[in-house]
Amino acid sequence: MKDNINNARRQADEKNIQSYSRPNITQHALQYAVNYQLPSLKITCQPGVKDQIEGKNIMKALFIHIHDDFCKLNNQYNRPIGFDTWYVDKQGDLICFTSQIELFVYLWDVDHYPPKLLNTLITPVPPTHLPPQHSIIFKYVPRTISFDELLEAVSDVCQSKLLLEEMKGSMTNKSRHIRLDLTSKEETKKILNSGVFPLNGYLIEVTEFLAPPKLLICSRCNRPGHIRKECNGPFDRCKRCGMNKAQGDHIQCLIKCHHCEGEHIATDYRCPVIVKFRGELIDELKRRPELLPQNIQLFIPVEFRNGGKNFIGCQQKEHIPSPSYLHSSHTNVWPSLNQPVTQNYDDRFKQDFYDDMKKEIKLLRNDYEKLKLVFDQREKELMIKYENNKNDCISKVYTVVNEVVPIITSSLKSLHIFIEKIVKNNEDINLKNEYNILQFTIEQNLVMLNDRNDLVIEHQRATAMLNEKTNDIFRHGLELMSSNEQ
Template sequence: MKISNQALVYAADYHYSSFKLECEPKLNDKKQGVKMVNELMKYIKIDFLRAYPLFTKPLLVDLWWIDSEGNLQMIIKTTELYIYLCNKNRYPNELFNFKIKPNPPAHLPPQHVVILKWVRNSIADNDIREELNMTYKSIHSISTMNGTLNDRTRHVKIELLDKTEYELILNNKKISLMGQMFDVAEFLPASKILICGRCNKPGHTKRICQNSTFDICRRCGGDRSNAEAHNDCQIKCHHCGSQHISTDYKCPLMEEFRRELINELKKHPEKLPQHIQLFIPTEYRNKEDKTKYIQNTSSYQQKEQNLNLNNQSI
């Protein structure tokens, strides 16, 4: 199975969730959007620099648009600004006579997430939050990690707004909870699969799809031209015939593609951004190779060389 460069780039890239500002009245002009984004940056600048005094980059939004409902959507890739605006209390009530209601992303970037490992199922997420809140003041959310639940234990994701608390937990490598010590590890995102919106096969986009002339329903495999007819159609994968939607990662086609994708990323780690490490799920590791993640070792080595040169020049 051939893995395209587009699929490799997509797998390694972190996909940022958008910040939504519900506006009243609704926006209908791009000039309004420009004014609102600029005014929001002016409004938060002083308090933001107070929270991040070492921040020297321009205070900018990476991408914004007005959605079909007349609300403002923003993509922010600067981690500090992303974290800052996840707090709803940091927004004004109005911008240019438009009342706004902020809806920030539910989750923080991987650089602010730790994993609490092998937690007993008898300890509820709310119990964990209640106890950890007494020690760590910047907890954003606590949730069971998908795919880790078994009969006795599971892993728990802890998202922290404060980078100092995040690093403190990782450096300690353990967390005391309910009178016990639990292992802690950094959260490494798994590689993502690029899936076509037309044929539902992995590795390419709808724009260049040559497998179908119409949009195929993920549920039943039929022609989705009439979308309403597929709101409650029978679920049967059109790739393998099993009882799941065609884009489910447990489909044999998706599993095979993901395995080949991970193997290709192992061969070409230089395609990964410098700050990204990708987690390799257990079922995709070689028996001879126990490596748990993929990272751009060349960029890491270059960073180490630069650090050594800087130290020598001091």
């Protein structure tokens, strides 16, 4: 039984590896690799937040508390202060998201939080690191310089909140890289502009931190290149052993990659399948640098550089050179400095883009107004047709009923007279003749009743057809409405 399971698993893994041998770089994977999103900010609450209303009140109190200090530290910030979104998790804690780096950096410092808000004790749990714009790398720091020495030297230079951390993947016997996160953007620029950091007679190379491309990995099958809702896997696979998560205990299960049979989890960057996908992703980004946002660069690991640059950047537009002006009044003619440009190429490009966008929006709005006017006219026409059809149906039914009732009345009267004559039981010949006449009259009335009954049936059919036409008209109106909305 175990052999059959192992064989089935081996066949599935071989199919996985064969599928990885084909290019697997989707547009979704490329967008995920280049789009940098700030991580969430967690605020632990005691007691836990019960509902959205209580969370809303705590949020209001938080922003009232930080407003003045935040505006003082970020005097160039001209947007309202608030999160893009937030929610209350199962434990009653607040999970907050923002796309504004200034607010993220401010709330990354736990000293900016009050200990209590509206009788609720709060404990901020910020992410470990700041965004790349606030990160610096000290490269090849000698082992003779201790971590504490560098921390003390940086603390003497920088007054803002900082975090210093050794980068594990860069450690060698002689040196290592150390990452520095600073809340002050000015201090970050100052250190980067110097290019080096002096310490103990060494000039340590300083460079900006570049985040590597992110890998899109499915949480169901642990494959790179797609997300869970696009996965065709039969079940959720454990990262450790590769078996079905719903079966058995997967907390202390055997670690064995189900991609390559290696002794690591399936999403480990050491896995050949992950390495292959990572290389293909970086090669695709090298060929398509226009996918990166402006002024954003991505770090290329050493094993994927192939002798090239260590970063991928968006290709910038070429600047238009300004002409040089000469002072002809002097014998030694020197070219003057370039005249200051009030608006560079990028600004003109953005302005032209915004103007074109406004024109396009205006045209779309005019088209929308025209379509809306046509739709209103058609709607009025449909309502008029509907009223006419309805009135026609009612009129026909009323006419038929108005004609049938007198006939029935006349027939009943004739029948009454006929019965009276029969009761008298008289052998008079004249009476018999009169009886025959009455009988003939009743027969004629019955024929007329039958004819009118047929006419009622015909009118009923006509009414049904009119109702069907009315439904078709309304159906057509709904289709027009949906097409106009699109």
